[in-house]
Amino acid sequence: MSTTAPAPLTAADFGSDQDVRWCPGCGDYSILAQMKKVMPQLGISRENIVFVSGSGCSSRFPYYMNTYGMHSIHGRAPAIATGLKSVRPDLQVWVITGDGDGLSIGGNHFLHCIRRNVDLRVIMFNNRIYGLTKGQYSPTSPLGKVTKSTPFGAIDNPLNPLSVAIGCEATFVARSIDVNIKHLGEVLKRAAEHKGTAFVEIYQNCNIFNDGAWDYATDKATKADTVIELENGKPLIFGKNKDKGIRLNGTEPEIVELGKGITADDLLFHNEKSPEPTLAYLLSRMRHPEFPEPIGVFRDVDAPKYDVELNRQIESARAKKGEGDLNALFNSGETWTVA
Amino acid sequence: MSTTIAPEAPATHKEVQHIPSATVRFAGDSGDGMQLTGEQFTRTSALLGNDVSTFPDFPAEIRAPRGTLAGVSGFQVHFSSTDIYTPGDALDALVVMNPAALKTNLTDLRKGGVLIANIDNFEKKDNEMAGYEANPLDSEVLEHTYQLFKVPMTKIVREALKDTGMGVKEIDRCKNFFALGLVYWLYGRDMEPTARFLQEKFATKPEIVDANMKALKAGWNYGETTDAFASSYQIDKAKLPPGKYKNIMGNVALAYGLMTAAKLSGKELFLGSYPITPASDILHELSKFKNYGVRTFQAEDEIAAICSAIGAAYGGHMAITTSSGPGIALKGEAIGLALMLELPLLVINIQRGGPSTGLPTKTEQADLFQAICGRNGESPVPVIACRSPADCFDVAQEAWRIASRFMTPVMLLSDGYIANGSEPWLIPDVNKLPKIEIKHPGPIENGDKFLPYKRDELLARPWALPGTKGLMHRIGGLEKQDITGNVNYEPANHQHMVNTRAKKVENVALEIPLQEVEGPASGELLVLSWGGTFGACKTAVGACLNQGLSVAHCHLRWLNPYPRNLEKILRSYKKVLIPELNMGQLRTFIRAKYLIDAQGLNKVQGKPFAVQEVVNAIRQQLGLGSNGQPAREGTGAALAALAAAGESAG
Numbered sequence: 011m012s013t014t015a016p017a018p019l020t021a022a023d024f025g026s027d028q029d030v031r032w033c034p035g036c037g038d039y040s041i042l043a044q045m046k047k048v049m050p051q052l053g054i055s056r057e058n059i060v061f062v063s064g065s066g067c068s069s070r071f072p073y074y075m076n077t078y079g080m081h082s083i084h085g086r087a088p089a090i091a092t093g094l095k096s097v098r099p100d101l102q103v104w105v106i107t108g109d110g111d112g113l114s115i116g117g118n119h120f121l122h123c124i125r126r127n128v129d130l131r132v133i134m135f136n137n138r139i140y141g142l143t144k145g146q147y148s149p150t151s152p153l154g155k156v157t158k159s160t161p162f163g164a165i166d167n168p169l170n171p172l173s174v175a176i177g178c179e180a181t182f183v184a185r186s187i188d189v190n191i192k193h194l195g196e197v198l199k200r201a202a203e204h205k206g207t208a209f210v211e212i213y214q215n216c217n218i219f220n221d222g223a224w225d226y227a228t229d230k231a232t233k234a235d236t237v238i239e240l241e242n243g244k245p246l247i248f249g250k251n252k253d254k255g256i257r258l259n260g261t262e263p264e265i266v267e268l269g270k271g272i273t274a275d276d277l278l279f280h281n282e283k284s285p286e287p288t289l290a291y292l293l294s295r296m297r298h299p300e301f302p303e304p305i306g307v308f309r310d311v312d313a314p315k316y317d318v319e320l321n322r323q324i325e326s327a328r329a330k331k332g333e334g335d336l337n338a339l340f341n342s343g344e345t346w347t348v349a
Numbered sequence: 350m351s352t353t354i355a356p357e358a359p360a361t362h363k364e365v366q367h368i369p370s371a372t373v374r375f376a377g378d379s380g381d382g383m384q385l386t387g388e389q390f391t392r393t394s395a396l397l398g399n400d401v402s403t404f405p406d407f408p409a410e411i412r413a414p415r416g417t418l419a420g421v422s423g424f425q426v427h428f429s430s431t432d433i434y435t436p437g438d439a440l441d442a443l444v445v446m447n448p449a450a451l452k453t454n455l456t457d458l459r460k461g462g463v464l465i466a467n468i469d470n471f472e473k474k475d476n477e478m479a480g481y482e483a484n485p486l487d488s489e490v491l492e493h494t495y496q497l498f499k500v501p502m503t504k505i506v507r508e509a510l511k512d513t514g515m516g517v518k519e520i521d522r523c524k525n526f527f528a529l530g531l532v533y534w535l536y537g538r539d540m541e542p543t544a545r546f547l548q549e550k551f552a553t554k555p556e557i558v559d560a561n562m563k564a565l566k567a568g569w570n571y572g573e574t575t576d577a578f579a580s581s582y583q584i585d586k587a588k589l590p591p592g593k594y595k596n597i598m599g600n601v602a603l604a605y606g607l608m609t610a611a612k613l614s615g616k617e618l619f620l621g622s623y624p625i626t627p628a629s630d631i632l633h634e635l636s637k638f639k640n641y642g643v644r645t646f647q648a649e650d651e652i653a654a655i656c657s658a659i660g661a662a663y664g665g666h667m668a669i670t671t672s673s674g675p676g677i678a679l680k681g682e683a684i685g686l687a688l689m690l691e692l693p694l695l696v697i698n699i700q701r702g703g704p705s706t707g708l709p710t711k712t713e714q715a716d717l718f719q720a721i722c723g724r725n726g727e728s729p730v731p732v733i734a735c736r737s738p739a740d741c742f743d744v745a746q747e748a749w750r751i752a753s754r755f756m757t758p759v760m761l762l763s764d765g766y767i768a769n770g771s772e773p774w775l776i777p778d779v780n781k782l783p784k785i786e787i788k789h790p791g792p793i794e795n796g797d798k799f800l801p802y803k804r805d806e807l808l809a810r811p812w813a814l815p816g817t818k819g820l821m822h823r824i825g826g827l828e829k830q831d832i833t834g835n836v837n838y839e840p841a842n843h844q845h846m847v848n849t850r851a852k853k854v855e856n857v858a859l860e861i862p863l864q865e866v867e868g869p870a871s872g873e874l875l876v877l878s879w880g881g882t883f884g885a886c887k888t889a890v891g892a893c894l895n896q897g898l899s900v901a902h903c904h905l906r907w908l909n910p911y912p913r914n915l916e917k918i919l920r921s922y923k924k925v926l927i928p929e930l931n932m933g934q935l936r937t938f939i940r941a942k943y944l945i946d947a948q949g950l951n952k953v954q955g956k957p958f959a960v961q962e963v964v965n966a967i968r969q970q971l972g973l974g975s976n977g978q979p980a981r982e983g984t985g986a987a988l989a990a991l992a993a994a995g996e997s998a999g
């Protein structure tokens with residue numbers, strides 16, 4: 011047995027020996043880097059972490075992590091992860107998905123995983139396009155989007171991932187941006203620490219099939235006006251000079267300028283612990299270009315978790331009835347003996 | 350608590366005829382409680398020491414419109430003083446609660462059989478509802494062809510229960526117990542087991558126990574005291590192998606077998622399932638046993654059901670998913686994933702009539718093509734089938750032994766007939782059943798690389814559990830390199846992996862018993878069967894052997910791969926007959942694999958084979974005429990007359 015304490019793990023220790031195969035310049039690289047950086051901070055050893063993914067560009071993610079991992083089939087990662095977490099509550103389980111994988115083919119599993127509040131971290135790389143199948147529109151592509159499968163423009167209304175998650179009463183909901191690396195790292199860490207389903211939408215640039223989809227939120231010149239960073243307990247203030255804010259007018263948010271009789275106290279204050287999902291939902295409806303889009307943690311509340319409850323039922327049945335005895339079961343009820 | 354009893358039949362003062370076996374069917378409206386009546390009769394007969402075999406047959410609708418043909422629910426029980434393997438062909442006694450039940454069931458009653466009808470339900474509008482213009486019970490032909498007993502059940506029960514203070518509606522609900530009591534009298538059954546059942550079930554409602562017991566006794570007394578019934582029948586105990594028995598339904602036996610397999614392999618059981626007829630009872634059954642470590646997950650859909658099981662298998666549990674044909678179709682992609690990941694998993698299909706939604710409550714064995722071929726790519730999985738309700742217990746263990754040994758999904762086939770049917774089960778001592786050995790690789794501490802697709806002598810890969818130090822690895826649905834498991838698209842590698850996965854499944858044949866044959870080891874004809882047709886084929890071959898015919902019976906448990914000696918067996922007979930409740934699926938495989946000109950006996954009518962159908966097919970293969978006629982033909986005149994007298998045109 012070794013007598014020296016093992017050296018603390020580094021980001022590099024979480025990288026696998028596989029070559030990363032995303033296109034050069036893809037936003038996925040940055041997310042991978044932040045994940046590897048966050049991992050050593052969690053104090054969980056590599057063998058107790060599992061990444062499960064479905065299919066699509068983002069779903070290659072598990073191959074690049076030196077943890078346990080499964081690259082499964084399109085859309086099904088939340089269901090696989092639910093089964094795994096149900097029998098192995100000791101593991102930290104992450105689901106890596108995309109806008110097509112998670113909201114289209116896997117939409118049903120996404121809903122039910124969230125409403126069950128299974129203790130999983132679900133990270134959605136949203137690039138508003140199908141990358142791996144070479145550029146069809148996705149359920150988050152905006153109306154009118156011209157792609158290979160919509161040469162005349164998309165005519166179906168897109169889904170807003172956060173609104174869907176909050177509609178399912180997700181207990182943890184957050185948003186970050188691939189190139190906003192410090193913020194992304196913090197959000198991933200918060201997600202890791204949450205108990206229950208932690209849903210994170212990451213704006214991810216697909217520079218091959220949908221380059222610039224999130225430019226409005228990443229462009230240095232505009233982002234102070236198009237993005238608003240949520241801080242718990244703080245008023246919603248944004249703008250290069252921090253001179254604009256969000257105020258509630260009845261049940262509708264509105265942009266106001268600070269000064270001229272309006273102070274920070276008049277603004278909407280963020281409360282990620284609000285027991286009702288109403289505020290989080292309202293924030294998720296603030297979309298570009300009408301509003302700055304909030305990033306950060308929208309909601310972080312506690313609720314019963316499916317995997318915990320399932321295992322509690324098992325334990326309480328055992329405590330009440332004792333460990334099951336098959337021979338006793340088989341011989342119970344009406345039997346007869348043939349001599 | 351265990352109750353072991355050997356009740357004696359109550360004394361009758363009338364003549365008693367000893368007979369070896371009998372088949373009875375209770376038929377009525379789906380609200381008439383026929384299933385409960387049949388189950389009670391079965392339990393009592395089993396407790397009396399008869400061998401029993403049952404066939405419940407109910408409509409797909411929960412409550413079809415009253416009195417209609419579509420709403421008829423029936424329960425058939427065959428009980429015997431000898432070993433039996435089927436619920437019986439022709440009925441010796443038929444109880445009909447209304448004209449619709451008469452119309453849909455009379456064809457199965459043998460000539461001279463007992464026909465008991467509740468005449469109170471044969472009013473003009475009841476008859477019309479069933480498509481009879483006149484009262485069919487008035488038909489003279491009916492009277493001459495069968496022993497017809499017209500019993501005013503509703504009236505008698507109302508009279509017997511008039512002082513209970515119950516409403517007419519509630520009173521009428523007890524008339525199935527009157528019918529049960531009457532048939533108990535007819536076959537010398539004890540009423541005590543049913544009395545006990547009622548007391549347990551309605552412990553807090555003594556008035557219901559009392560009312561049903563009154564109806565039951567009124568039925569028994571009706572047989573004993575009215576002049577109509579001259580004599581009753583006695584069926585002695587069957588000489589079953591010694592031991593303790595319990596009457597068990599197929600789905601319950603399967604659930605017990607799965608729990609036993611988990612125990613024998615030191616695993617806890619995880620079921621991912623979505624409700625579907627006729628598989629849901631396994632979910633219901635297993636969800637009771639939390640203190641046995643059984644985790645059941647009712648998923649949002651069939652796909653999530655199997656995927657959750659794959660996750661649980663990855664986590665190291667004994668993982669299963671249960672469904673029926675339509676659900677298995679949805680699971681196809683995920684079964685492919687499990688076989689690519691090479692994780693152990695049981696995929697259980699309780700087959701029903703298809704295609705599509707098909708006949709949800711009727712039996713069929715037409716999912717064999719689906720089981721063997723129903724996935725994209727070269728995707729072999731071992732396939733095993735249960736042959737009878739009690740056999741499900743053994744098959745569940747055998748399936749898990751192979752799945753865990755070979756790291757593969759195994760498809761387990763049962764069907765609605767097995768699932769809902771019941772038979773006596775010789776209760777095993779779990780401690781004496783063979784253990785199922787499962788090994789997991791231990792931690793690697795020295796930094797060596799773990800190789801997730803490094804195979805053993807049978808080509809199985811290691812089952813490495815998350816949480817084990819140093820074994821971190823990634824698996825997925827993409828083609829992978831052997832040994833390392835890394836993604837690999839090279840042409841030669843794909844060929845190698847396809848070959849390897851196929852060879853691995855072929856290797857299962859090395860771990861399963863050699864095929865046995867009942868009857869001569871060579872001869873004119875081999876009857877080859879699988880799944881739920883076991884009883885009919887075994888009984889038919891037995892009957893033909895007794896007549897000196899050169900025929901043998903071979904019943905397959907494994908459908909993929911086949912036992913190593915199957916080809917030799919097939920070639921030892923001049924002809925091969927394969928009876929199946931499909932249009933020739935096993936036959937197609939056997940012909941393709943062995944180039945043998947196997948013949949089929951095929952039926953897809955939502956019903957099991959009658960023994961006589963198989964006998965006739967055997968005789969036909971041997972160039973002999975049929976020696977017996979199905980009940981329908983024996984009573985053809987009666988049926989024709991009834992049709993002429995009663996049915997409305999159209």
Ligand code: SF4
Nearest residue numbers: 033036067141216217
């Ligand atoms: S196609 Fe787009 S999303 Fe996929 S790897 Fe390339 S840049 Fe990234």
